[in-house]
């Protein structure tokens with residue numbers, strides 16, 4: 001059995017509880033060892049021992065995830081700017097502080113969160129937002145790195 005996900009397309013995986021949807025997502029994210037062949041944009045995860053190999057670093061940027069539970073998936077002690085900009089600090093270290101901030105603001109605007117709606121947006125904490133708004137923050141965090149593959153594990157339960 002195999003599946004192929006083409007660029008720009010959405011693939012829905014449907015199955016009852018315990019059928020393995022989240023397990024598949026974990027494998028796509030390189031978080032679980034698996035047998036068989038799993039390639040993303042022609043690259044394969046080096047699993048499970050070489051978690052920080054150069055190939056895995058590149059893949060980690062290409063594959064982003066939004067989990068089901070927005071309450072446990074956002075660090076309560078980090079500001080919105082820190083949460084959404086976290087990946088940029090790792091993957092775009094050469095970019096200026098101002099440049100990163102502009103990208104964080106653009107990513108938040110893309111998911112419908114703006115200063116007009118939330119004064120001081122960048123300095124706010126997750127508890128100041130509703131569940132749906134937290135999910136938008138999590139989606140902005142995932143999209144800011146322009147991933148090849150975005151994994152959504154029941155993000156709107």
Ligand SMILES: Nc1ncnc2c1ncn2[C@@H]1O[C@H](COP(=O)(O)OP(=O)(O)O)[C@@H](O)[C@H]1O
Nearest residue numbers: 014015016017018019020021022023024025153
């Ligand atoms: N950490 C784990 N250790 C052992 N078994 C697990 C673990 N996580 C999930 N499972 C089992 O793997 C199967 C698939 O689970 P999961 O991928 O979470 O299903 P789904 O997301 O489709 O509900 C289930 O039988 C579940 O009990």
Ligand SMILES: [Mg+2]
Nearest residue numbers: 021022023153
């Ligand atoms: Mg699941």
